[in-house]
Amino acid sequence: MAARTTIYDVATAAGVSISTVSLALNSPARVSQATRHKVLAAADALGFVPKQDAVAKARRGVGRIGVIAPFTSYPSIARRLNGILRAVGRRPLEVVLFDQESAAQSSSPLLAGLPITGRLDGLIVVSLSLDEAVAGRLTDLRLPTVLIDVRHSRFDSVHTDDTTGGRLVAEHLISRGHREFGFLGEAQRSDAYVSPSQQRLAGYRAALAEAGHILADGNVRLTGHGLAPACAAAKELLSAPDRPSAVFAANDTLAAGTLRAAHDLGLAIPGDLAVVGFDDSELAEALDLTTVRQPLEESGHAAMELLIQRLDHPGTAREVALRLQLIPRGTS
Template sequence: MTTIRDVAVEAGVSVSTVSLALNAPERVSEPTRRKVLAAVDALGFVPKADAVARARRGVGRIGVLAAFSAYHSAARRVNGVMSATGSRPLEIVLFDQESSARSASPLLASLPVTGRLDGIILVSRPLDDAVATRLRDLRLPTVLVDVRHSGFDSVHTDDEAGGRLAAGHLLSRGHARFAFLGEEQRSDRYVSPSQRRLAGFRTALAEAGHTPVVRLARHEVGQALATARELLAAEPRPTAIFAADDTLAAGVMRAAHELGLAVPADVAVVGFDDGELAEALGLTTVRQPLEESGRTAMELLLRRIDGGTGAVREIMLRLELAVRGST
C-alpha cells in the first residue's frame, strides 16, 4: 500500500509538506502543491480516512463548492441541489470558499484526494486548465454552475444579458446619468459575474450614447453604503444605479435614504438575483433561477454518476426583470 512517505519521496518534499498540501493547501505554494498532487496521482495514494470511507457501500457523497458565507444566492442553489436528490441515499458535503472575485481556490485542486466524492458541483468557481485536467484524469464527475469550461457539463445564465436588461429598463425610464456599483475584484485570474454584468450594462448604454460611472466595493452592505454615499454626493449625481447584486443594491438604497434622496424620484436602483431581500425592499432586480440552476446541475451530475455518456451539455437558463418600486 502506498504511504504518505512514498508520496514525499516521489515529490521530493517532506512528509509534513505532503500533509499540508492535502489538508491545508492554502499554506503551500502552487508549484509545490502541483508536485505533491502529481505524485499522489502517479502512485494512486489514498489518505487513510478516505480509504475507510471508500469501503462503505450504499451511500454516495456529492461535494458542492461555493461561497456560501458571502452569497445568499449560493444557499438557494443548494436548495435546488437537495430537491433533485429524491429518495437516493446521498450525502451533500458543502465546501465554503471565497468568491472568485477575491481568490483562486487551492482547495479545489486537492478535493478529489482529501474527500471521498462521487461527484462535485462547482458554483461560480472558474476552473483553470490544470485543475480541469486533473478532474478529468481522475474521472470525477463534475458539473459547473455559472461558469463554463470545455469538456464539462454546465448550467449558467448570461450575466452580460442581465446587464443589458438593467440598462434597457433604466433607459426606458428616461435616465441619462448612470452608475454601476460592483464587487471589488482582487484576482485578475478570473472574470467574475460582477465584471460580466458590468460589461453588458456598458455595452447597452454605449449603444445609446451613455457611459456609466463605475465604483467597486467589497461584498457587504457597509462597504456598499460607503461607496454609494460617494456616488450620490458627486456632481452631477447619477439618477440611475445598477448594482451587481441585491446586497450591494441594498447599500445604495440605504445611502439614498440617509442623504435625503427619494427612490426612485431622485435615484432609481436596480439589483441582481431576486430573493427575500429584494422583495422586502421593493427592489427592481434581474431575477436569476437560482433553485432551478442547482436542481438542473444535480440532475446532470447524477446522470454522469450513473454512467451516462454522450456529448457535454451546456444548459442556459433564462433571466428576467422583476420590476418593483425602486425604479
C-alpha cells in the first residue's frame, strides 16, 4: 500500500515551511497569492487531500474576519459595521459577526474562545475590553487583532478620546449659562477596566471643576442600558429638590430616556432642563438632541484597513485617533 501523502510532503514539494502550507490552506489571506498557488499546485500533484473546507477556502483565496461587538444592545455598533464592510469592498474576505450582549463588563468567554471556535484569520473587537488572559492568548496564537473604542499596548486600535468628549459637553453647557449639572451613565458589571462612560464622566467632571463648578455625587446616576432603566434613573435624579438644570447622558439612548423622564415630570426642554447625549445616532437627529458626534463609520473603516495591512505585514502596534465634535441642537 502506498504511503499517504502528508503536509510535510506538500511543504517539501512547494519549497515552503509546514506552517506556510497550513496558513495557505486554513488562513489564505495571510499568505501571498503566489505562495497559495504554489502550495495548491504541490498538493494537487501529490494527491494530498486536506480538509474539504480548508481547500475550498484556499482555492477561493478567502480570509475569514471575525467582528465581535454588542450588536444587539447599541445602535452605534451597526454604523461601525457599515464602515467595516465598506472597507472590505470586493476584497476576498468573509466577515463573521459575534454578538456579546453588553459592553459594560470585562472580557467574556465568547471573546476568549473565538480564536479557536471561529477559525479566524483576523479579529476586530468593538467596544469590549481585553483582560490580560485573552490578550495573551491572541498574541500567542498570532491572530491579527484590531480594537475599536479600547486600547491595549499589544494590538492596533482605533479610538476617540472619551475624556475630551466629556469636556466638550461641560464647556458647551457652561457657555449656555448652566450652574447645576447632572450625569447619567451606564453601570458596569466589572471594575477590571475603565469604560468609555467612566472616561466621559471624568472629562465632564474635570472641566466643570476647572470652571469652578462641582458635580455632586448625588447628581450622578448609573443605570442599565436601555430606555426604560434610563427613564427611571433620570426621574429619580430630576425629582430631587435641588435637581440639575443640565444633564449629560453618556450615550444617546440614555439621553432619550432622560428626555422622556423630563416630559413625564412636566419639565420644558431646554427651558427647565438641557440634555446632551453622545454618539450622534439617528435617534439623536430624530429627537433634535444635542450630542457629541463620534466618527462611527470612519472608525470601522479605519479598523478594517489596519487589519488588512496587519494580515500582510506583522509589526508593532499602531493607534489611530479620531476627532469628536459637539453638535448643538434643540435640547440645549
